[in-house]
Amino acid sequence: MIQIEHLSKTFGAITAVEDVSLSVAEGQICILLGPSGCGKTTTLKMINRLIAPTSGTIRIAGRDTAELDSVTLKRSIGYVIQQVGLFPNMTVEDNICVVPNLLGWDKTKSRKRAAELLEVVALDPAMFLQRYPCELSGGQQQRVGVARALAADPPVMLMDEPFGAIDPINREVIQDEFMRIQRQVGKTVLFVSHDIDEAMKMADCVALFHDGRIEQFGTPDDLLAQPASEFVASFMGGDRVMKRLRLMRSVDVASQVPPRQGGSSPAQLVVKPGDDLRQVLSQLLGCGQDWALCNDSDGRFVGYVHQADILARLADHTMPRVH
Amino acid sequence: METLRFILDNHGLISLLLGQHLFIVALAVGLAILTGVPIGIAISQHAGLRRWVLALAAVLMTIPSAALFGLMIPVLSLVGYGIGVVPAVIALFLYSQLPIIRNTSTAISNIDPALREAAIGMGMSPWQRLRKVELPLAVPLIMAGVRMATVINIGIAAIAAYIGAGGLGSLIIRGITQTDTRQLLAGALVISVIAIAADYALYALQRLLTPRGLNTSTLIARRLEEATT
Ligand SMILES: Nc1ncnc2c1ncn2[C@@H]1O[C@H](COP(=O)(O)OP(=O)(O)O)[C@@H](O)[C@H]1O
Ligand SMILES: [Mg+2]
Numbered sequence: 026m027i028q029i030e031h032l033s034k035t036f037g038a039i040t041a042v043e044d045v046s047l048s049v050a051e052g053q054i055c056i057l058l059g060p061s062g063c064g065k066t067t068t069l070k071m072i073n074r075l076i077a078p079t080s081g082t083i084r085i086a087g088r089d090t091a092e093l094d095s096v097t098l099k100r101s102i103g104y105v106i107q108q109v110g111l112f113p114n115m116t117v118e119d120n121i122c123v124v125p126n127l128l129g130w131d132k133t134k135s136r137k138r139a140a141e142l143l144e145v146v147a148l149d150p151a152m153f154l155q156r157y158p159c160e161l162s163g164g165q166q167q168r169v170g171v172a173r174a175l176a177a178d179p180p181v182m183l184m185d186e187p188f189g190a191i192d193p194i195n196r197e198v199i200q201d202e203f204m205r206i207q208r209q210v211g212k213t214v215l216f217v218s219h220d221i222d223e224a225m226k227m228a229d230c231v232a233l234f235h236d237g238r239i240e241q242f243g244t245p246d247d248l249l250a251q252p253a254s255e256f257v258a259s260f261m262g263g264d265r266v267m268k269r270l271r272l273m274r275s276v277d278v279a280s281q282v283p284p285r286q287g288g289s290s291p292a293q294l295v296v297k298p299g300d301d302l303r304q305v306l307s308q309l310l311g312c313g314q315d316w317a318l319c320n321d322s323d324g325r326f327v328g329y330v331h332q333a334d335i336l337a338r339l340a341d342h343t344m345p346r347v348h
Numbered sequence: 349m350e351t352l353r354f355i356l357d358n359h360g361l362i363s364l365l366l367g368q369h370l371f372i373v374a375l376a377v378g379l380a381i382l383t384g385v386p387i388g389i390a391i392s393q394h395a396g397l398r399r400w401v402l403a404l405a406a407v408l409m410t411i412p413s414a415a416l417f418g419l420m421i422p423v424l425s426l427v428g429y430g431i432g433v434v435p436a437v438i439a440l441f442l443y444s445q446l447p448i449i450r451n452t453s454t455a456i457s458n459i460d461p462a463l464r465e466a467a468i469g470m471g472m473s474p475w476q477r478l479r480k481v482e483l484p485l486a487v488p489l490i491m492a493g494v495r496m497a498t499v500i501n502i503g504i505a506a507i508a509a510y511i512g513a514g515g516l517g518s519l520i521i522r523g524i525t526q527t528d529t530r531q532l533l534a535g536a537l538v539i540s541v542i543a544i545a546a547d548y549a550l551y552a553l554q555r556l557l558t559p560r561g562l563n564t565s566t567l568i569a570r571r572l573e574e575a576t577t
Contacts, residue, residue, distance in 0.1 A: 114559035
């Protein structure tokens with residue numbers, strides 16, 4: 026869907042982005058991850074031509090973006106900037122309708138779309154359509170920012186640290202919210218972040234940047250399990266192993282093999298299929314058990330989760346993804 | 349008391365002079381908006397140019413009004429307009445430039461760069477950006493410049509009576525030459541009152557033109573109203 030080849034950008038003597046190549050399949054979330062100043066924003070802005078590349082090509086759905094009209098290209102890509110950037114002189118409705126209006130949509134159609142999108146981002150249209158940005162909380166503004174970027178139903182979304190300014194608790198909430206929306210809309214998303222947990226949680230693939238270059242490109246698990254360099258290993262952190270466990274759920278390791286009789290006490294630990302393995306392992310260690318029962322929400326038996334199986338998974342490099 | 353009586357007794361004359369006075373000021377400020385706002389927008393993105401233009405406008409502002417009127421007489425005499433309304437309007441027009449240009453360019457260049465980036469990133473053309481985002485956000489500051497220009501000019505226009513432009517300055521001049529304090533005070537009083545009134549009226553207009561989203565206090569009032577009905 027998006028193919029970037031040998032993309033570079035220099036500002037005078039500064040090389041902001043150097044020989045970046047990556048590709049993102051349709052419907053996937055690719056996160057550009059890395060410390061501040063490593064060229065993530067510059068890369069993102071070259072995709073909608075807010076910045077003209079020095080060299081390299083960008084193809085969206087097979088078409089070289091350099092051959093498209095820059096304004097048409099921008100209108101066809103959803104863009105969420107870090108500072109949200111809602112227009113304070115416009116109501117929530119008018120903010121969401123900006124791109125539909127630029128595209129010359131019929132008024133009733135774009136109004137209807139605005140109301141729909143507020144529902145999608147879990148804000149009550151009756152209450153919020155006519156509000157102004159100064160009447161919204163930070164989290165509500167972020168949601169409207171996402172709704173605005175989705176307005177004309179663009180296949181591609183660019184998001185520059187969209188949740189960076191939100192406190193950690195609300196950030197988790199809005200990340201979950203966004204994942205729910207993404208399951209519904211299936212956009213191809215390029216997402217800038219400097220937050221490794223956010224990247225591990227949301228990404229289908231991660232491009233880890235360092236000094237304008239991609240240090241490693243792969244799934245979150247690739248980066249955690251097989252860091253390509255010293256830099257990747259240290260950026261992913263000393264608790265890489267535990268982070269990998271967060272990517273797996275108990276249903277992924279649940280087996281029908283019963284525990285050995287005469288093992289630990291029968292005071293059983295019960296976990297849900299969707300619980301991540303870091304949480305399960307932590308609970309097992311906490312109560313000194315070496316296995317847990319995995320039951321679904323109706324209490325039906327799914328399988329046994331053995332501590333040994335969890336540990337065995339960490340030696341294995343090809344694990345399924347959690348979503 | 350005597351001044352008030354004079355005003356009442358001569359209200360016909362005074363309304364006529366007041367009309368002339370306001371006409372000169374309104375024409376000058378109106379023309380200054382038509383030039384000052386575009387100039388302010390044009391220079392807002394060029395720091396160097398902006399410095400030069402504002403310096404020039406500030407120099408204009410420091411020329412004493414009597415000197416400016418005096419200067420214009422020989423120049424405009426060449427085209428037959430040495431005295432009267434024309435040089436008065438031109439002088440007031442020049443004095444209006446600084447507040448209007450400065451406020452406009454400050455308002456536009458102070459707009460949050462994030463908003464500009466969002467607007468460009470969503471595919472607005474420069475003209476759409478100006479009309480839908482930048483100008484609405486700049487309204488309060490531009491209007492503050494217009495108010496300042498108007499109030500200053502209502503005062504300066506009194507001096508224009510010396511070059512035959514009419515207006516309430518005529519009363520003051522006559523008061524001085526005839527040593528008639530009533531006329532002098534009446535002129536000064538009416539000028540002060542219309543300066544204050546114009547400021548209030550333009551403030552009301554400013555509130556009317558300011559986008560609702562920028563005006564937190566009226567929004568809160570509106571919400572309270574909604575909540576109670
Ligand atoms: N317009 C610009 N002019 C000069 N240097 C720039 C410009 N934009 C970005 N840079 C430089 O390019 C590098 C990468 O910046 P950026 O892409 O914003 O990093 P990130 O988003 O990863 O924090 C930085 O060193 C930054 O200072
Ligand atoms: Mg950045």
